[in-house]
Each structure stands twice: as structure tokens, then as C-alpha cells.
Amino acid sequence: MVSLNVLGMNCGTSIxxxxxxxxxxxxxxxxxxxxxxxxxxxxxxxxxxxxxRILALVKPDAPTTLEDVCELNFLLGEEFARAxxxxxxxxxxxxxxxxxxxxxWHKPTGKNISTLQMAEPAVIANRxxxxxxxxxxxxxLAAGRQGAPLSGFFEAAILRHATLTxxxxxxxxxxxxxxxxxxxxxxPAALDSxxxxxxxxxxxVLIDATVRLISQGKYHYDKDGEAGARGVNExxxxxxxxxxxxxxxxxxxPKTTGRELFSDDLARELIESLRAKNVSDDGIVATITRMTSxxxxxxxxxYVIPLVGHIDELxxxxxxxxxxxxxxxxxxxxxxxxxxKMGEATLGLSAEAKEAVLFAVLGFLGLCGRSVPIAGxxxxxxxxxxxxxxxxxxxxxxxxxxxxxxxTAALTRVGSGLDSGETRAPTLxxxxxxxxx
Numbered sequence: 001m002v003s004l005n006v007l008g009m010n011c012g013t014s015i016x017x018x019x020x021x022x023x024x025x026x027x028x029x030x031x032x033x034x035x036x037x038x039x040x041x042x043x044x045x046x047x048x049x050x051x052x053r054i055l056a057l058v059k060p061d062a063p064t065t066l067e068d069v070c071e072l073n074f075l076l077g078e079e080f081a082r083a084x085x086x087x088x089x090x091x092x093x094x095x096x097x098x099x100x101x102x103x104x105w106h107k108p109t110g111k112n113i114s115t116l117q118m119a120e121p122a123v124i125a126n127r128x129x130x131x132x133x134x135x136x137x138x139x140x141l142a143a144g145r146q147g148a149p150l151s152g153f154f155e156a157a158i159l160r161h162a163t164l165t166x167x168x169x170x171x172x173x174x175x176x177x178x179x180x181x182x183x184x185x186x187x188p189a190a191l192d193s194x195x196x197x198x199x200x201x202x203x204x205v206l207i208d209a210t211v212r213l214i215s216q217g218k219y220h221y222d223k224d225g226e227a228g229a230r231g232v233n234e235x236x237x238x239x240x241x242x243x244x245x246x247x248x249x250x251x252x253x254p255k256t257t258g259r260e261l262f263s264d265d266l267a268r269e270l271i272e273s274l275r276a277k278n279v280s281d282d283g284i285v286a287t288i289t290r291m292t293s294x295x296x297x298x299x300x301x302x303y304v305i306p307l308v309g310h311i312d313e314l315x316x317x318x319x320x321x322x323x324x325x326x327x328x329x330x331x332x333x334x335x336x337x338x339x340x341k342m343g344e345a346t347l348g349l350s351a352e353a354k355e356a357v358l359f360a361v362l363g364f365l366g367l368c369g370r371s372v373p374i375a376g377x378x379x380x381x382x383x384x385x386x387x388x389x390x391x392x393x394x395x396x397x398x399x400x401x402x403x404x405x406x407x408t409a410a411l412t413r414v415g416s417g418l419d420s421g422e423t424r425a426p427t428l429x430x431x432x433x434x435x436x437x
Contacts, residue, residue: 007020008098019043036361099363108148108256145374156373171292172203208220209264230286270287
């Protein structure tokens with residue numbers, strides 16, 4: 001058995017802050033399972049100047065140089081190291097840092113697939129004196145898969161149920177769905193895993209860009225959905241329908257997307273088009289919010305329900321979980337599905353912390369040389385260990401602890417008392433025990 005204190009870190013597509021989750025992760029004896037205890041979580045805002053610089057780069061045909069890209073990698077490394085220290089976590093209580101960094105570009109299809117995440121791990125390791133695991137997506141692309149979403153295995157491990165079909169819907173910058181069919185229900189023969197996952201389309205990325213452009217940089221998101229609520233009676237249904245005819249929404253999973261498609265330039269075009277129809281600024285925010293909400297509903301109708309039948313429970317996480325306009329629309333559009341934020345009921349994993357906890361788990365598994373279960377309908381089934389290790393001052397001691405006790409089997413189940421510190425008894429091996437909900 002190995003137990004490590006891991007800092008999971010992530011900066012999402014919205015580029016609003018760096019999530020920092022301090023977790024206690026333990027492997028279980030004679031089992032492929034782990035337990036996860038969330039010790040603390042916080043979000044450290046990204047400095048305005050760095051955010052502006054990233055936004056100028058992450059769009060098609062952005063003017064840049066290799067010097068700019070090189071410098072940005074190190075600036076992001078410094079920003080992540082700053083976030084570690086600003087989190088208030090005692091580094092003496094940290095064994096490992098797992099950093100997803102910042103995705104700058106993701107090209108998962110076509111002849112030459114590629115992905116680029118930055119926040120130089122050597123800088124983080126030097127400033128903190130801790131070993132860093134990073135670069136999780138690259139191994140997935142190297143194995144011939146799309147590399148996103150990465151969270152499906154984790155959500156399947158904590159959400160799978162004997163009789164309930166569940167979806168974990170992350171609404172960060174991009175929306176992504178992890179579908180976990182009920183174990184005791186019939187499922188398609190082609191579904192060769194306990195879950196499948198795909199990006200449903202934009203999450204907050206176009207909403208945030210719209211608010212930022214309309215306010216000329218004064219505001220960066222629609223706080224509590226206030227502008228969208230004021231403009232709800234002006235929603236342009238025709239514009240929503242036209243938006244949802246984009247080729248991406250017609251593509252079957254597996255699929256993933258990002259700012260390469262849903263960019264600030266697209267938000268600007270939508271604003272100009274709606275203003276030409278004399279839609280108010282609040283009505284524009286409401287219309288673009290509806291585009292996100294309806295894209296999720298239609299993704300389920302087209303790609304989930306025909307495969308797995310009724311959706312019993314929908315768990316929302318990411319920043320969109322705090323936009324009441326999105327939640328109310330999903331609830332009204334899925335009247336027979338229980339819609340709630342992740343963290344409600346007995347899961348204990350809060351909506352805002354989930355992504356950072358995910359990367360803590362990936363860092364732990366990567367250091368231990370363990371692969372994760374591959375999503376259903378994936379292009380290839382070759383297993384991959386995710387993450388590259390950058391040694392820190394504790395590297396030798398850390399390896400000695402890990403190699404003596406580690407199992408290399410793929411993860412099956414996660415037991416957690418994620419908020420309370422109480423560990424739920426997980427199922428060992430590949431068996432199943434129904435958890436109370």
C-alpha cells in the first residue's frame with residue numbers, strides 16, 4: 001500500500017484561475033482500487049496580464065513567434081508555482097504535484113494529431129522542490145486517441161451504479177459528458193468499457209467571451225447568471241438553431257473540441273449578428289447561454305439516450321454548475337432526470353474541485369506506472385500510462401516509497417469521503433457493491 005499527499009492543479013479553457021486540490025491518495029492492499037481524501041481546495045486567480053497574453057494566442061491564425069511561445073511556457077510555470085504558494089498548503093505536507101498546466105492548442109483529428117499544454121514543470125519543481133507529473137494528454141494522442149475528455153475513468157469509478165444510469169457533465173470552458181450506464185441494464189455490444197465520454201460543445205467559453213467583449217474587459221463572466229436572467233425574454237431562437245447546425249454538433253463521439261473552434265472571434269461574430277437584430281446586451285448573453293444549454297440537451301438526445309436509454313441522474317460540475325440559467329434549462333428539458341450539482345447527495349466531491357482532484361489522481365497513477373480504463377468507442381484500445389515525471393528535491397525518496405508497494409493494474413474503483421475526510425469502503429478488485437445514494 002502506498003499513500004501520497006498530492007497537489008492536483010489545473011487551469012481550464014476559461015483561463016480564469018488555477019485550481020489547487022490537496023489530496024491524500026492511497027492504494028488499497030491486494031486491490032486495483034484507491035481511496036481519495038480531499039484535504040483542501042482553492043482557486044487562485046490568474047494575473048490579468050498573463051490571461052490577456054494567453055487569450056491573444058489561443059485562436060486560429062494568431063500572430064506569434066517561437067520566442068513568444070517559449071517565454072509563455074516559463075511564465076505559466078511561474079504562475080503555477082505562485083499558485084502553489086498562494087494556496088496556503090504546507091509544502092512539507094506535499095509529496096507530489098500533478099499539473100495539467102494550460103492547454104494552448106489541441107488538434108485531435110486529421111493527418112497529424114497533436115496537443116500542447118504549457119506551464120513548465122521544471123520551473124514548478126525548482127520553486128517548490130517537489131516532484132511534478134505533467135503532460136497527461138500527450139500519451140493519449142500518442143496511443144491514437146483524442147486525449148479529451150480525460151475525466152471519464154474517474155467519474156465512472158465514483159459514479160457507477162447497479163441500476164442508475166448517470167452522466168457527469170462538466171461545464172468549464174468546454175462542456176464534456178461522461179456517461180456511466182447502469183451495470184444491470186442491457187447496453188450496446190459496441191460499448192467496450194464501463195463508460196464513454198465526449199465534448200458536448202462550448203461550456204462557458206463563449207458566454208465569458210461575450211461578457212468580456214460587451215463590457216470591454218470590465219467583466220469576465222456572467223456572475224450568478226444575472227445578465228442571462230435579465231435577457232431571457234429576448235433569446236433569439238433562430239440564432240440558437242443556426243448555431244447548433246455547426247458540423248461539430250453533427251459529429252458522433254468520440255469527439256473533442258476547444259478554443260480552436262469556439263473562439264473569441266466566434267463570440268464577436270455572434271455579438272455583431274445579434275446586435276444587427278437589435279437584441280440587447282443582456283439578450284445576447286442569454287442567447288449565447290442558451291446555445292450552451294441546448295447543445296448539451298441535444299447531445300444527450302442524439303448520442304446518449306439512443307445507446308443507453310433513460311438518464312436517471314445528471315451531475316453538473318465546473319463553473320457552469322453555478323449558472324442558474326443553465327441548471328434550470330437542463331432541469332426543464334430533462335424532466336425525468338434528477339439534475340444536481342456534483343457534491344450533492346453522498347458523493348462529497350464538490351463541483352468546482354473535481355477537475356483538480358482528477359489530475360491529482362492521474363499524477364498518483366502516473367507515478368505508480370498505472371494505466372486508466374479506456375473509454376468506450378475509443379479509436380484504439382492500447383493502454384497508456386499518462387504523465388511525464390520531472391524530478392524534484394524529493395524524487396529519490398518518493399520513488400523508494402512507490403516501487404516497494406505499487407500495483408500496476410488499471411484503476412477499477414475509487415472510494416472517498418472527499419469533503420469530510422471519512423473514507424467510504426470501496427469494492428475491491430473488479431466486483432461491485434451498490435452504494436447508497
